[in-house]
Amino acid sequence: EVQLVESGGGLVQPGRSLRLSCTGSGFTFSDSGLSWVRQAPGKGLEWVGFIRNKAYGGTTEYAASAKGRFTISRDDSESIAYLQMNSLKTEDTALYYCIRTSLYNYGSRSYYTLDYWGQGTLVTVSS
Amino acid sequence: DIQMTQSPSSLSASVGDRVTVTCRTSQTVSSYLNWYQQKPGKAPNLLIYAASNLQTGVPSRFSGSGFGTDFTLTISSLQPEDFATYYCQQTYSTVFTFGPGTKVDIK
Numbered sequence: 001e002v003q004l005v006e007s008g009g010g011l012v013q014p015g016r017s018l019r020l021s022c023t024g025s026g027f028t029f030s031d032s033g034l035s036w037v038r039q040a041p042g043k044g045l046e047w048v049g050f051i052r053n054k055a056y057g058g059t060t061e062y063a064a065s066a067k068g069r070f071t072i073s074r075d076d077s078e079s080i081a082y083l084q085m086n087s088l089k090t091e092d093t094a095l096y097y098c099i100r101t102s103l104y105n106y107g108s109r110s111y112y113t114l115d116y117w118g119q120g121t122l123v124t125v126s127s
Numbered sequence: 128d129i130q131m132t133q134s135p136s137s138l139s140a141s142v143g144d145r146v147t148v149t150c151r152t153s154q155t156v157s158s159y160l161n162w163y164q165q166k167p168g169k170a171p172n173l174l175i176y177a178a179s180n181l182q183t184g185v186p187s188r189f190s191g192s193g194f195g196t197d198f199t200l201t202i203s204s205l206q207p208e209d210f211a212t213y214y215c216q217q218t219y220s221t222v223f224t225f226g227p228g229t230k231v232d233i234k
Contacts (some may be wrong), residue, residue, distance in 0.1 A: 111176055116172055117172070
């Protein structure tokens with residue numbers, strides 16, 4: 001069974017840093033991309049960023065709101081992905097989800113899909 | 128970044144109704160459009176990928192269509208477990224934006 005478990009959330013003051021972890025099991029972690037998506041209380045989904053698997057260079061992409069402050073990395077030997085968040089703002093308060101991001105083939109194309117989601121870890125930025 | 132809109136933002140419907148949700152993108156995303164369902168207090172769940180392909184295990188009453196900038200999610204006969212919020216997402220660009228969501232609740 002595919003599982004993703006996030007950890008590391010909590011209460012943090014504005015301007016401080018926090019690192020979230022995402023541990024995967026039940027699938028070949030190193031073959032998978034990983035995305036982070038957040039959801040502020042009572043709001044919609046906001047895509048934060050994505051890290052490709054090593055076969056695709058392990059490169060990262062970020063939303064404008066995350067670029068320059070957040071960094072996604074991965075340790076395939078431990079099946080863990082990380083979201084390092086620096087210079088946190090009150091508007092970063094949200095439930096942060098880690099999601100397996102897979103390429104699905106259809107016709108002659110491949111499509112990224114967020115196919116397995118963790119249950120999320122809550123980050124609260126407040127003084 | 129590609130902007131996403133969904134309409135309506137919410138709707139009320141009865142069990143057995145046919146429900147249609149629309150997603151529009153600010154520029155073409157070809158068929159790189161996914162749909163997700165989120166129930167209260169739960170993580171989202173992938174319903175449809177590549178605009179029209181049903182994810183394994185998703186009931187056939189769900190269907191998706193569209194290409195380019197205009198997409199539709201249809202529930203042919205609404206069931207009690209379908210009351211939820213639905214989000215579209217484009218993966219055409221390297222920034223995977225979500226739509227604002229459509230909440231489907233009980234009339």
